[in-house]
Amino acid sequence: MTSAKAAADSMAPLAVTMGEPAGIGPELAGQAWQRRLQDGIAPFYCLADPAFLSSRFKTAGLDVPVRVISDAPEAAATFPSALPVLALDNPVRSGRAGAPSRDDAPAVLESIERAVDEVVSGAGRAVMTSPVQKETLYDSGFSFPGHTEFLGDLVTRHGLTARPVMMIASEELRVVPVTIHVPLADVPRLLTTGMIVETAMIVARELTARFGIETPRLAVTGLNPHAGEGARIGLEDRDIVAPAVLQLREAGVAATGPHPADTLFHDTARSGYDAVIAMYHDQALIPIKTIAFETAVNVTLGLPIVRTSPDHGTALPLAGTGRASPSSLIAALRMADRLSRVP
Ligand SMILES: NC(=O)C1=CN([C@@H]2O[C@H](COP(=O)(O)OP(=O)(O)OC[C@H]3O[C@@H](n4cnc5c(N)ncnc54)[C@H](O)[C@@H]3O)[C@@H](O)[C@H]2O)C=CC1
Numbered sequence: 001m002t003s004a005k006a007a008a009d010s011m012a013p014l015a016v017t018m019g020e021p022a023g024i025g026p027e028l029a030g031q032a033w034q035r036r037l038q039d040g041i042a043p044f045y046c047l048a049d050p051a052f053l054s055s056r057f058k059t060a061g062l063d064v065p066v067r068v069i070s071d072a073p074e075a076a077a078t079f080p081s082a083l084p085v086l087a088l089d090n091p092v093r094s095g096r097a098g099a100p101s102r103d104d105a106p107a108v109l110e111s112i113e114r115a116v117d118e119v120v121s122g123a124g125r126a127v128m129t130s131p132v133q134k135e136t137l138y139d140s141g142f143s144f145p146g147h148t149e150f151l152g153d154l155v156t157r158h159g160l161t162a163r164p165v166m167m168i169a170s171e172e173l174r175v176v177p178v179t180i181h182v183p184l185a186d187v188p189r190l191l192t193t194g195m196i197v198e199t200a201m202i203v204a205r206e207l208t209a210r211f212g213i214e215t216p217r218l219a220v221t222g223l224n225p226h227a228g229e230g231a232r233i234g235l236e237d238r239d240i241v242a243p244a245v246l247q248l249r250e251a252g253v254a255a256t257g258p259h260p261a262d263t264l265f266h267d268t269a270r271s272g273y274d275a276v277i278a279m280y281h282d283q284a285l286i287p288i289k290t291i292a293f294e295t296a297v298n299v300t301l302g303l304p305i306v307r308t309s310p311d312h313g314t315a316l317p318l319a320g321t322g323r324a325s326p327s328s329l330i331a332a333l334r335m336a337d338r339l340s341r342v343p
């Protein structure tokens with residue numbers, strides 16, 4: 001039995017990262033704790049700087065008691081009366097709402113690393129990450145595009161294997177960008193048939209294993225307008241995407257496409273598939289953030305642990321106001337709970 005499965009068996013608490021201290025993540029964790037009973041939220045604990053969290057809750061006008069715990073098992077006993085926090089070694093040095101500082105990168109990254117350690121060891125059941133300010137992390141020398149790739153690297157440091165895939169999921173729609181945080185100008189060069197097939201195979205497998213969809217239907221988008229209009233508007237759809245769809249079908253996956261992306265997201269079209277495999281970030285994320293910004297969840301497939309996150313970012317202008325909506329973060333906690341339970 002893997003340690004992650006052992007954790008699920010014992011209903012260990014969920015490990016929540018601090019996220020960017022200048023952003024809305026910390027106060028949303030406090031708001032989620034306040035709604036633990038009305039929203040039926042499973043016990044969770046934060047990997048964070050406890051003094052910073054208390055101070056941010058005060059600024060945001062949230063009455064959330066913070067209690068330092070020494071290990072995850074203490075979280076369940078603490079959760080009913082206070083927000084359990086496992087203290088980081090790195091303190092938050094700046095933490096000014098709305099003003100990210102690279103001085104806080106060590107704490108932000110330690111929180112993610114420790115959350116993964118917790119879940120791999122079985123102390124925590126799943127990771128729910130709060131949003132980070134990517135630009136600030138890049139400025140501090142962080143070399144991964146985002147959590148998705150960083151988490152893949154972290155689990156391999158524990159001797160586990162990973163091929164992380166980003167999926168954003170809501171009741172209405174699931175989308176998967178094949179290329180993620182890369183410049184749009186680089187997408188045609190980076191996109192390969194193998195990448196599309198590998199990504200879609202992981203999605204098909206995990207939609208069955210984790211989401212209970214027996215035969216997942218995958219709609220694969222084209223890259224160009226009108227999916228290339230018979231190779232008159234770009235060649236990638238004919239030469240890269242169509243062969244991927246063929247290979248997927250030969251492997252027994254119910255894949256269709258390449259579909260013109262502009263007509264793939266209306267109500268009737270959405271009833272025809274379980275997930276969209278899109279060629280680049282905005283092709284996937286614009287539709288879902290338009291349809292379900294409040295409820296969509298970012299879930300990383302292809303990892304040996306469960307990781308979810310809200311669909312939104314740090315929303316700096318809202319930080320410290322207590323006015324940001326905790327809805328997507330709560331949806332992320334609920335999905336982390338559901339996916340890490342033993343069926
Ligand atoms: N998982 C993660 O770590 C993510 C991090 N980011 C990062 O966040 C930073 C800011 O990104 P943006 O593109 O500005 O996206 P954003 O999601 O932070 O904000 C976009 C818009 O939505 C609003 N908004 C976001 N969350 C909200 C909430 N919970 N309640 C009410 N309104 C909300 C904001 O005020 C803004 O108007 C970037 O550095 C980006 O890389 C973005 C997405 C995910």
Ligand SMILES: NCC(=O)COP(=O)(O)O
Pocket residue numbers: 145146147148149285298309
């Ligand atoms: N646009 C989605 C996003 O930025 C989340 O990325 P990640 O940090 O989950 O890899």
